[in-house]
Amino acid sequence: MIRVLHHVQLAMPAGHEDEAQAFYEGILGIPRVAKPANLERRGGCWFRSPTVEVHLGVEAPFSPARKAHPAFLVEDLAGFRERLALAGFDVVDDEPLEGYDRFYTSDPFGNRIELLRPPNAGDGG
Numbered sequence: 001m002i003r004v005l006h007h008v009q010l011a012m013p014a015g016h017e018d019e020a021q022a023f024y025e026g027i028l029g030i031p032r033v034a035k036p037a038n039l040e041r042r043g044g045c046w047f048r049s050p051t052v053e054v055h056l057g058v059e060a061p062f063s064p065a066r067k068a069h070p071a072f073l074v075e076d077l078a079g080f081r082e083r084l085a086l087a088g089f090d091v092v093d094d095e096p097l098e099g100y101d102r103f104y105t106s107d108p109f110g111n112r113i114e115l116l117r118p119p120n121a122g123d124g125g
Contacts, residue, residue: 011059064110
């Protein structure tokens, strides 16, 4: 039986770890953590909070995930919308999903990211 999702891995181009950190840690708020020494040589970077873990692995040739995506349940959807827009990231509304307010954005490499929350959760949107 599956107990919990340990992490999701997305692809990134080689040599862009600083951009990944600026987005995943700086904007989404998921702290960067050190990769195990035996995996560090591969490039990429890992991000981990108490409830979320995202690995970015180098892929060559690189191709972003434009349909497949992680969906992050957040507390302040309006705050993320504003933070992403101010940082120059597109925010894309989609068809309603029963039980959630949501939008999509893309990381610096074009990987699709969904942010969502139950409506009326107290943050104003």
